[in-house]
């Protein structure tokens with residue numbers, strides 16, 4: 001078969017498109033890897049409250065990721081070590097913090113406050129982060145995607161917010 005010039009261009013174009021699409025798909029599947037197989041359920045079932053580890057949400061904008069020193073208060077014990085728990089002791093001994101990868105992170109141009117939502121607004125963690133109590137694997141993606149649309153759709157139902165679309169509320 002003899003291809004005309006325009007047909008070869010079309011084939012080349014389709015070929016390039018396929019490459020771009022597959023690269024995008026691969027990049028999206030490249031999920032975040034966390035350094036330790038952290039299990040929220042096991043800790044919550046052992047009555048460790050959220051604020052034992054996330055110490056800031058009642059008083060500041062942030063919730064806070066626990067430092068290795070918080071982990072070592074319970075995992076100093078060298079009996080019953082498993083490979084995952086041994087990693088905590090190694091980081092601690094080497095004076096390093098555990099390099100957790102952040103999953104929820106608002107861009108710099110967005111103002112968000114945990115204290116305001118939790119103390120004043122009485123919003124539950126799971127409304128923005130999904131059911132954490134039953135998680136057995138660490139976070140690798142946002143369970144509830146915290147997009148602008150989602151923030152606004154909740155604010156539409158909040159009585160104390162008169163104009164939920166006002167940009168400067170969230171963008172300073």
Ligand code: HEC
Pocket residue numbers: 036037038039042043046048052053066067068070071072073074075082084085088
């Ligand atoms: C207040 C006490 C406490 C703190 C603080 C704590 N843990 Fe635990 N952790 C436990 C208990 C209780 C268990 C369940 C019994 C066990 O396996 O030791 C556990 C189990 C684990 C396990 C084993 C889980 C499994 O699936 O077998 C890992 C890994 C772990 N914790 C990591 C951490 C990390 C990382 C931190 C710091 C971010 C931390 N823990 C902070 C009490 C704690």
Ligand code: HEC
Pocket residue numbers: 050054057061062063064065104105106107112114117118123124125126127128129146
């Ligand atoms: C109204 C939505 C909302 C609620 C409710 C909420 N969060 Fe968040 N959370 C966010 C957003 C948005 C971020 C990203 C914040 C940023 O980058 O400044 C975040 C980030 C975090 C982080 C990452 C560390 C940090 O300090 O930013 C943790 C941990 C966290 N939240 C825990 C909690 C816990 C625990 C609760 C309940 C006590 C809770 N969140 C309730 C929206 C929420």
Ligand code: HEC
Pocket residue numbers: 034038039040043044048049050051052053054065066100101102103104105125126129132133137138139140
């Ligand atoms: C023993 C300590 C501990 C307790 C208790 C704990 N967390 Fe966490 N949390 C962590 C650690 C460590 C991470 C980072 C690893 C991961 O993603 O699982 C984390 C991650 C998170 C994140 C994602 C943060 C981000 O953006 O990367 C959210 C949301 C969160 N926790 C909410 C909660 C809620 C809600 C509770 C109570 C139901 C809770 N946590 C109890 C230690 C704890």
Ligand code: HEC
Pocket residue numbers: 110111112113116117120121122123127128146147148150151152154155158160161169170
């Ligand atoms: C599930 C419901 C819910 C979601 C989701 C939510 N909010 Fe809110 N937000 C509230 C409530 C309730 C208040 C009111 C607190 C009060 O009583 O002042 C509030 C108040 C605020 C305020 C202060 C409003 C003012 O002008 O006084 C800001 C800023 C804000 N939210 C930002 C955000 C951002 C950014 C997001 C998304 C990342 C978000 N919120 C997601 C429920 C929500």
Ligand code: HEC
Pocket residue numbers: 106107110146147148149151152155164165166167168169170171
């Ligand atoms: C309730 C809080 C809230 C309000 C009100 C709000 N935004 Fe946003 N906006 C966000 C959050 C959170 C993000 C980051 C997450 C995302 O990209 O959806 C964002 C992102 C953006 C972005 C960047 C989008 C991108 O793709 O990078 C622009 C532009 C923007 N907002 C413009 C506006 C304008 C214009 C208004 C007023 C008409 C407005 N926002 C009102 C919370 C809000």
